[in-house]
Amino acid sequence: MNVILLGPPGAGKGTQASRLVETRNMVQLSTGDMLRAAVAAGTQIGLEAKAVMEAGELVSDEIVDGILSARLDEADIARGFILDGYPRTAVQAASLDRLLGQKGLALDHVIELEVDEDSLVDRITGRFTCARCNAPYHDRYKQPAGAGVCDICGSTEFKRRADDNEEAVRTRMAEYRAKTAPILPHYEAQGIVWRVDGMAAIDAVSAAIDAILEGGD
């Protein structure tokens, strides 16, 4: 079973991908991880990627394709893979099709985690974590039991990510709508697109994804 998880940043793709790895022993393919692994392994294409990144430039689609292609040749791919965060554009979707075709692989499901933009802004802009133990909190939904004191470790210092602000969330959302969402019709034509409410509780989202993987065809 091979799956793509799509959705804007903050929709919970990474969380759901990790759960599929745990519960179904699937292989999670994130382009960031694959790039780092190729650079660390010092492969030809890893060295190319390293040079590009050190020059402060974005890694090209050709390099990502090369790295993905090599990764898809590894034996564990037979357990089924989850692509999370790729493809992001129509060009990447087309080259992914070619790549899979060459290797005799196919996608079974494309699952989009749908979000409501205002609710996503609300969810992301309120979050903060303990500076010492990283316990997660939220301004409106999960304040520490004792004001200003971490429930887990007792620290009184907390931190927020700089890009967890409304403007940044709306920019990421607009980018997703403009570039990534347009690849969906390509997969709709193949009849493999499913939509799941990404604003539901994490367990409910997992259950919906499980139902697709169990019964969907």
Ligand SMILES: [Zn+2]
């Ligand atoms: Zn703490």
